[in-house]
Amino acid sequence: MMKALQIENLSKSFAGVPVVKNLSFAIEQGEIFGLLGPNGAGKSTTINMIVGVCRLGSGRITAFGYDNQRDYRFTRRMLGVVHQEVVIDNFFTVDQALKLHAGYYGVKDDPAWRQLLIDRLGLRPHLGKVMLKLSGGLKRRFMIAKAMIHKPQLLILDEPTAGVDVELRHGLWDFVREINRQGTTILLTTHYLEEAEQMCDRIAIMNHGELIALEETHELVRRLSIRQLRLWLEVPLTSIPTRLEPYRPKLKADGRELRLCLPTDESAGVLLQLLCELDLKVRDFETDQSGLEEVFLQLTGMKGNSNDC
């Protein structure tokens, strides 16, 4: 099956400063794909190049097999985008703007689809308002409706939940999952990494304009996350046994609480066996596995190690 999006050797500089460096990745049709990275990583510039707001520095972007420069009329019809920045047009009401927006894409207004978007995004009480009269959350909802009004095959959500309340976030993600099940491919960026972990089939992480990870979400988390084992001992330790050194042990001052880091590729049984051999009497224990957030911080160098591991 042809890729929903293919990016090849994409680069972009602003005033001589490279912001996207030789980026390549592809998104399969029907996928929910997360593009993550800290502020300034180059995510929004990449998205802007995909949708046509930003000229390509070098490289190539194809959407559904069509070049986004040469065949822009086709590719832009296939894409819908919710920009990070709120776009304001105070001349038209929510309903009028939605009707107009479908026309820009060369498709006639589909009242049933428009009504569905209005209802699902909770815009019905606000149809007669201009954007200036909408709250921040409502503006965001309106932008999502606008991005979907022409039924795009690839929906790009650039931090769509920034600054919106929990209820809307949940509602939005439910809706995104629903349209994804109906065949729409999703590319999203978000700073809510827990959401990305729950939503995305695959995740790419960018840092300083470069791709530093691209894997299936569960594989990325499994491979790079760290398990921590906290042990409460019957008998306080005065010193840490040398055989525990590979597990980066940390002993609390009272000698009763010991923290150990367990590599993801090592079975917990091996460590338990070692504890028996060392004759450490364990009163209680707790395990903690880091998630995408810890992996992200680790990969982007924003935090040396998670959970002291």
Added chain:
Amino acid sequence: MIAEETRKYSPWLPFVTLLRKEILRFFRVASQTLLTPIITASLYLFVFGATLGGRLSVLEGFNYAQFVIPGLVLMGVINNSFANTSSSLFMSRYLGGIVDLLVTPVSPSQFIMAYTLAAMVRGTLVGTVVWGISTLFAELPWQSPLLAILMAMLASFLFAQFGLIAAIFAHNFDTLSMYSNFLILPLIYLGGVFYPISILPEPWERLSYLNPLFYLIDGFRHAVLGVGDTSFLLAFGVSGAIAATLFCWAAWLIGKGYRLRN
């Protein structure tokens, strides 16, 4: 799926929608975009028509009101055509709404033509109403109505292009108003709206021939009254050449996405 999308696509709909949106936009703020220029022009008409119109004559065979009305009509057309494209595009850039268009299949040629036609609709509306009001003060001979309409359309087209260019280059609202206040307004006033340049002493008469607005105003007046400072063909030719140059410039800027796409 893709075949279905292609089938549903109407290639002219983006242009028609953008044109409709641009026309609706200025109607939404009609008091600012239509009423204000009409009132301003009406005040000019009152001053030069009801008070001085019958008492002065600067052109043989016509009273002053008859002389000045074609210039005032064209001034309305020019100012409003420029204001429509410049303010609409600049506000889109300034407030970020332009992004909504850049991500759509609207082509650069559709973009220019929609903005231009909307500006021409506004310019023509204002010009027509000003002419309608002017009939209260003086009757015009309308020697060549088709040529007059052609000249008015050319003026509107030309200033719509200029408005697009100004909106692209303007950094803020101050810069934008400078184009209007320090360039267009002086050129209009010195271009023969209120007097024939033939009454000017040298070197002012000769310098007036360097003013592109002179050709638009004189050409329009020539078509309406049958007389002017220069021939209609020269006026039309010079104006047409300027319009074509500005159109090519605007098309190049928009085609390249200059200051529109990063």
